[in-house]
Amino acid sequence: MAVIEILGRDERTERQFRLGHLLTVALIVVGLLYGLNLRDGAIFATQPYNNVRAGISMDYPVAWLLDTDGDYVVRLRDMRRIGYKTTIQITLAPAGGSASNRNILDVVNISRPLRLNSYDVQAIEPYTMPDGTAATRMTYTFVDDEPNKFLQTVPVVVIGWDVLVRRGEQALIVTFRSDANTFDADLVFFERLLSSLEF
Amino acid sequence: MLYRWIMLLALAVGLTLDARAQQADELFDLARIQRATVFVMQTRTVGNNAIITCVGSGTLVSRDGLILTNAHNTVPNPDCPGDQLVIALTIRPGEPPITTYYAEVAQANEGLDLAILRITQDLSGRIIEPDTLSLPFVDVADSGQIDLDDTIAVIGYPGLGDEDAITVISGTVTGFVSEPSGGDRSWIKTDATIPGTMSGGGVYNLEGQLVAVPTTVPIIPSAADVTCPIIQDTNNDGLINRADSCVPLGAFINALRPARFIRPLLRGASLGLQVEKISQRAATTAASGSPEFSNLFFSPSITNGMPTTAAANLPTGTTSLYLFFDYRNMTPNTIYELRVTINDRPSRTFSLAPVRWSGGRDGLWYIGSSGQVWPNGIYEFTLFLDGIASGTARINIGAQPGEPPPSFSNISFGILDERSGSLFGLNNVLPAGAVANARFIHRNMVDGTPWTACWYYQNAPLACEENVWSPDGSDTRALSITNEEPGLPLEPGPYRLALFINNRLSTLSEFTIAGAQEGAFPLVFDNTRFVSTTRPAEVPTASAASTFSSGRMELYSTFDWELLEPGTLWTMRWLVDGTRFFEETVPWSNSRTGQGFITRLSSASGSLPDGRYTMEIIVNNVVLAEAEAAIGVGQLPIDPFAVTEGVQLNGWVIDADTGEGLAGVSVIFISDEFFVSSFVWNNDQVHVIATSDSNGYFQLDRLLEFDTRYSVLINARGYLPIASDVVRVNAETDNPLEIIIPLTRG
Structure with a gap:
């Protein structure tokens, strides 16, 4: 049979334990913060894009595929995403002085249903760019279908935003499209890009 | 020892053949070809229903949705009156095709019965941008490399049924057919038995390249049968019965249209190029009466598209034979067919299944072949027009040789040089001078034999001269024709000289008189040039230009003409970087002489692609004028996707x-x-x-x-x-x- 004698508390040892605990917790918190920072840095890392001819510069996410060969100034796609590739696209359209934003979007809306499946405009409303510039935002949906009919692909419902800003005799349309299931999560990429956009 | 060597040799030969077969198997990508083969349906909307009017097979020839097929079942015509083209793809081999796209005719040649379709919409009506398509396609080969006895594979859809998935039919090349519209190899003949619905599909060599298109035109029977089944309620009476229209499928195919006819259409369609003859007056091309054939005769050979001599018998070992005949009131919608019997037994090799007419409205035509032995026998050639017999001719090949008959042959035309006695000029096209001369070869003519020379102008007799032969020590003899009115030049237009011996045709030939006389040569077209302006009204007076900047939307050309008789067949041909993309032969419909014939070149896709463009003007196969211009760098852009050699x-x-x-x-x-x-x-x-x-x-x-x-x-x-x-x-x-x-x- 063992006898345990409880003596008075050793204040020094207790302080050391407490300090050790605090340091451990602090280290974990710092580690977590550092990890989160690294993660954010990796996910939201950007690289610059400049187009002198179009007068556009911005920072876009690293490892998004940059494409300038279409009828747009630039198109960026997140090729690492599984499923519909989240897309940001910038288009310049000539716009007469007397043309309203609605006129420009009407023209867009007339031709889009011929190219996008089940195209449906949800809303057209005022929008303020991060730098305070007044703009118009159109929200729409469509069903993305694989053009290669030899593949069996389930169509994806896509939500799109067109943010239209006027620049003299031009209209700048910044388009954001994402799978409806991941739209809110992906929106941060678009907002960060808009924040860095100069035109 | 000898036995061992023989065995070794046999083994070596066997291994070589096996290696070749294996190599061919590797090159012949059947899966890709099957995926590139489509089913084409022409439909007509009746009420809320789509009625299938005509069907056929087709082949994707570009990744962005160009389809090669026949014209007879895609371009609307009285037998195929549809207004929409539906394309069905084979998604999985072994299963029937699935309707997937709508298409439109991008380029077509109704006479040659070839069309290039362009996929435009999906079935929901959504417009399809060509750039977004990445469809499997096949390479169009040089059909000139096909030889007798080559193995070919015909791929298409054999019918309309649920079990009628893509079919591959093997065969060999058994011969070639000559016609004026395409020369020696206007058709490739095969021993393969090909169902009519495979018309428009693809014929492939061992390398898996498309070398021809199986082609036949269904003749709609008076009552529906297996060649024209009734599958829908076309009159909306709630019943499917004999009152409904049938879908013409046609009988079996034995003729293949070679790939070389495809290239101009494909080039024009892929670049979206359009040629418009602004100054051309509307010509009366509609037939004024029923089509007919007449004056059938045989010739053992041809020179410049004309018979050398008429023959009723030919010796053993004959390797070329042509049936000549006059045609009247023909249109591209006319269906003609040749059935040949040898000693009263049908010959698949020398017969031609029903096909579209690829010539003009009136003229002289031939059909035959060279480069293959015609077996001995009594041949009977019967021509059919829209399924009805329209002329028969017989010839005996391998008959017992007897006394060689007197004959005339090889008529040539020109302007006679009095001093040397030679003929000068372009043979088939002579200037409008006071006289036109002809020379021909004679053989075995006996003193005192009656012979006749008849001249025709625009198919009407002009002058006939009856003669009695008297030898002059020469192998050739010359004839000439002048205007009845002394001092006046010969009227411009088409002429024919026919020579008879004892009132039997011995030979004939044709030529055209056009243009002013420049020595022995005709000056028909002048000031042929491209111009810098983009306004049609300014074209005749605009300055010539030969280089243009990139991005040009339209290109205008112009020329003046002199003494070209209305009705004379003329050809306008366009090439880009040396490849033909437009060729049209039509009767001249403007005045005899004039200035500023304007032609516009444009592109359906907007600006004209960079390249070197050439315009040629042709009469009787003679290029009489040409002009050349370069846009941008003067060379077509390279399409990196237009590659079919590689691994899928x-x-x-x-x-x-x-x-x-x-x-x-x-x-x-x-x-x-x-x-x-x-x-x-x-x-x-x-x-x-x-x-x-x-x-x-x-x-x-x-x-x-x-x-x-x-x-x-x-x-x-x-x-x-x-x-x-x-x-x-x-x-x-x-x-x-x-x-x-x-x-x-x-």
């Missing part, structure tokens, strides 16, 4: 733990100039991107070229990335190549 890569992306297919994963092939480490996510660095479907299956839209290094990157969020810089394929690689890519969660 398909595969599955799967989860390494579960083995299930991963949908929506991108497989990126980086072009050979870059590595994964130097890939900065720029589309210009990408060779091709494929995305996996709901089963994890993916297909590359672009072939991997042989002996080229590619880098591959598969980077899917939630999985460890896969990268490689050493992907390389060669001619020995399995084709199509199928791979499995497992991704590990990370």
